[in-house]
Amino acid sequence: MANIRSLDPSASPLDYYGSELRRLREEAKLSQQQLGDILFCTASLIGQIETAKKVPTRRFSEQLDNALMTGGQFTRLIGLVLRSQLPNWFQPYADMEARATYICAFQSDVVYGLLQTPEYAREVLGARRDGDDLENTVAARLERQRIMDRDTPPMVWVIMSEAVLCQEVGGAKVMRDQLAHLLEMQRREWVKIQILPFSAGVHAGIAGSFNVLRFEDDPDIVYTEDFVQGRMTADPSAVREGVRRYDHLRAASLSLKESAELIARVMEERYGDRSGPGGGVLA
Incomplete structure (x- = not known):
């Protein structure tokens, strides 16, 4: 029997999505099975989304709009x-990130979230999550990246420690694909990537990763994160300190060209094809 658990549409975006799906499906006089057949999915999946037990994907939403002729409502x-699947403490930052016109990020340990491949993101986020919750969080991170494909994307200037390139996350193939993605992203006019080399020694970002966001009409903000949650502030003195540190990091980093060359070199030398003649894996 279909799950008919009632939802409070105002409880969350996911509940609202589910209640609207059920309402429009019933208006179209379609059963969950019939709609599932149209979308090439199971009736169970339709039921889980209608009862807010499953988070829909963007592709599902696009197909749903076509099937129910909703004019793009679900998309x-x-x-x-x-x-809404992001941690509660992170959502305010994600909202500000989506509005920023200039994003300056320093990362000491991992690739910046806006530049992560799905496989790399899954490995990083999987350190603290698993199961459906992990897949929902990965989907939320990839959704953040859509700002990079807008008609007028923000300027994104990312400085990463050389350690980010050498810390193997998810195995050689995941790392190779991730570094190849960085090189591809750097070809975009609005994306700049610099690597802070080991030879820089003690540097202005030694205390940890941080971001500075700039806006057209709002004050700049600086964002820092610890192992529990993040902190965002528009305090002028904190922003000045963040900008000062970022300028020092930029000066200590390799040039854009040198950074791209290092990324390519590490990609080939550290994460290149490790299979020997006949496909055997080399030690």
């Missing part, structure tokens, strides 16, 4: 649904 809504 517009899915962004809010996926954003």
